[in-house]
Amino acid sequence: MTLTDTLFSHDRLALFGYGLFETLLITEAGPLFVDMHWQRMNKGANFLGLNLPDEAEWVKRVQEYIDEFREETPSTFPYALRVTLSGGSPLANLPSQILFHKRSLPYTRAQYTLGIRLHLLLSPRNEQSPLVSIKSTNYLENILAKEEAIRNGAEEGLWLNTKGYISEGTMSNLFFIKDETLFTPALASGCLPGTRRQLILDLARSLQIPVCEGLYPFSDLFLADEIFMTNALMGIMPVRQVDDFTFPIAPLGTKKSEMRRLELAYKDIIKNASYLLK
Secondary structure, three states: OOOOOOOOOOOHHHHHOOEEEEEEEEEOOEEOOHHHHHHHHHHHHHHHOOOOOOHHHHHHHHHHHHHHHHHHOOOOOOEEEEEEEEOOEHHHOEOOOEEEEEEOOOOOHHHHHHOEEEEEOOOOEOOOOHHHHOOEOOOHHHHHHHHHHHHOOOOEEEEEEOOOEEEEEOOOEEEEEEOOEEEEEOHHHOOOOOHHHHHHHHHHHHOOOOEEEEOOEHHHHHHOOEEEEEEOOOEEEEEEEEOOEEOOOOOOOOOOOHHHHHHHHHHHHHHHHHHHHO
16 A cells, blocks of 8 residues: 555546545544444445455554655644545456545634534435445535535534434534533434544443433524534534524533533543554
């Protein structure tokens, strides 16, 4: 695997967007939570009938890319690394390829302090689609939805599903807190099983914060004490506004804020994960 790998024009990824991807957070110590990312890609590969290297080989290729890129272009950590598994071309005996793409993190310190704005998207998330359970490269719907949110002055969009229940952001999972209980849409809502979604659920239980996964109408958000989004790059991102409805944002480190408690504990997990990689 080298930096010069390219995609063949007859690969199903190029022709149809047939493939999978994972976005890893890369620290100076290495890639974080690679086991969770491999497991999700492996689940998707089984669903799509693609051949994915075993976990040890997959992690080895990721690390080789990181090391090679570090030698050729010294990087500022942390950064994002997208790992793509292409669909290949069975009729042409072209196997799936693993491709890498590095980029900087898109989030700012101000956003973590002040929170972001969500826009309620016009089109629903189809919770019956087979694509909602895998991280597919067929990502046009997400991109169009994110662009709609940006046009409406928001940093992220919020999908309801076809039944009107809260589902997810265009590139993130949603959580809200009410009366010191953590709520998040169940997978049945059509949301992606995010790696950080699972980490936050496990972390909340370890902190003895009650957790509820369910199907929630949009109106439940207006009763929330705090709202935040998660993904592999943003970690925990507070939400200050949903369209024209505003929410208070607790200052960083506030002990009475369940969101900030989770944020501090999540940062400790990141530090410990980085330490173990060294």
